Amino acid sequence: MSGLAAYSTSGGEAFQFWVLGTVAVIGALCTVFMRRAVHSALCLAGTMIVLAVFYLANGAYFLGVVQIVVYTGAIMMLFLFVVMLVGVTAADSLKETIKGQRWLALLCGLGFGILLIGGIGNASLSEFSGIGEANAGGNVQGLAARLFTTYVFAFEITGALLITAAVGAMVLTHRERTERARTQRELAEQRVREGTYLPPLPAPGVYARHNAVDIAGLLPDGTPSDLTVSKTLRDRGQVRDVSQEAINDLRAMEQRAEERLERKAIDPPTFKRAEEASK
Amino acid sequence: MNPVNYLYLAALLFTIGATGVLIRRNAIVVFMCVELMLNACNLAFVAFSRMHGNLDGQVIAFFTMVVAAAEVVVGLAIIVSLFRSRHSASVDDASLMKL
Numbered sequence: 001m002s003g004l005a006a007y008s009t010s011g012g013e014a015f016q017f018w019v020l021g022t023v024a025v026i027g028a029l030c031t032v033f034m035r036r037a038v039h040s041a042l043c044l045a046g047t048m049i050v051l052a053v054f055y056l057a058n059g060a061y062f063l064g065v066v067q068i069v070v071y072t073g074a075i076m077m078l079f080l081f082v083v084m085l086v087g088v089t090a091a092d093s094l095k096e097t098i099k100g101q102r103w104l105a106l107l108c109g110l111g112f113g114i115l116l117i118g119g120i121g122n123a124s125l126s127e128f129s130g131i132g133e134a135n136a137g138g139n140v141q142g143l144a145a146r147l148f149t150t151y152v153f154a155f156e157i158t159g160a161l162l163i164t165a166a167v168g169a170m171v172l173t174h175r176e177r178t179e180r181a182r183t184q185r186e187l188a189e190q191r192v193r194e195g196t197y198l199p200p201l202p203a204p205g206v207y208a209r210h211n212a213v214d215i216a217g218l219l220p221d222g223t224p225s226d227l228t229v230s231k232t233l234r235d236r237g238q239v240r241d242v243s244q245e246a247i248n249d250l251r252a253m254e255q256r257a258e259e260r261l262e263r264k265a266i267d268p269p270t271f272k273r274a275e276e277a278s279k
Numbered sequence: 280m281n282p283v284n285y286l287y288l289a290a291l292l293f294t295i296g297a298t299g300v301l302i303r304r305n306a307i308v309v310f311m312c313v314e315l316m317l318n319a320c321n322l323a324f325v326a327f328s329r330m331h332g333n334l335d336g337q338v339i340a341f342f343t344m345v346v347a348a349a350e351v352v353v354g355l356a357i358i359v360s361l362f363r364s365r366h367s368a369s370v371d372d373a374s375l376m377k378l
Contacts, residue, residue: 014280032299086362109298116290125283129332165349172356
């Protein structure tokens, strides 16, 4: 690719483009349409890795590596951390606040895409000069020469920007405590005064066979108690309900016993009692 | 294949990102779509750099990456502090200034 002008790249690159380009577009679509933020983040990471491969294929070796290290390594992990912090209620609501907004947005996107692609199609870009000559002294060396001569002022401004961003993030996430933290005694007194729930909350998983935080403890009448599992698990809908399990076991055991004794279901009273207990 | 195909791909990714910003209400996902748009621009810059045979496009893409990193740091800090005060990451809930 050292010639002045070329009209076509190698067939291998074309194959790579069509395969990985498809992956990139699918990843981007999944980023937009996945309901959970974690899935969106993972799809976006995939798209970014594909873009890194494209940078390498285009002769931008430094940017390709930086893309993997900075974007998929640092930025996407930062996203995942924030999803972890915020993610309890991260699933989107599907209710539209503005009527017809979604379809209008899709229409706008479609129009915008047609406009962009039509613009590119109208430009006469049939020949290209290739990066080989510019990369002759090494891609990193060439970039460094540009960066520290032509673009040195922008580079220094970038330093100021990074410092500002770091300080800004610290200022935004730091919380100054404006009042004294309440002591345990004050909290206890407040609970007594309000009279809502005096004793400590009951423990989860107090069920004869299971012992896990995602299993609600059972009340005397066999129904699960919401007080026993943490609010986070309740919000995520990850609470397991085992209140029916004992009854199901009993039922299965009775059925097995009946089969062994070759007794047809002639005495339903035991059965009925089990069902009543479940209600 | 002509490198102009990279431009078409960049335009497509940018459009998908822009549509995502308009459609989604979760602030984190909106932010991810903005990142997607920035990446599409970078791809266009790198492709232009190859088509013109000089490294200026790559330098601009490098600056875009730096700015994107700074933007992510501040933006995610804003989302976290918003979540702390409103207990929601939805962009619809941040409507205090609405009449």
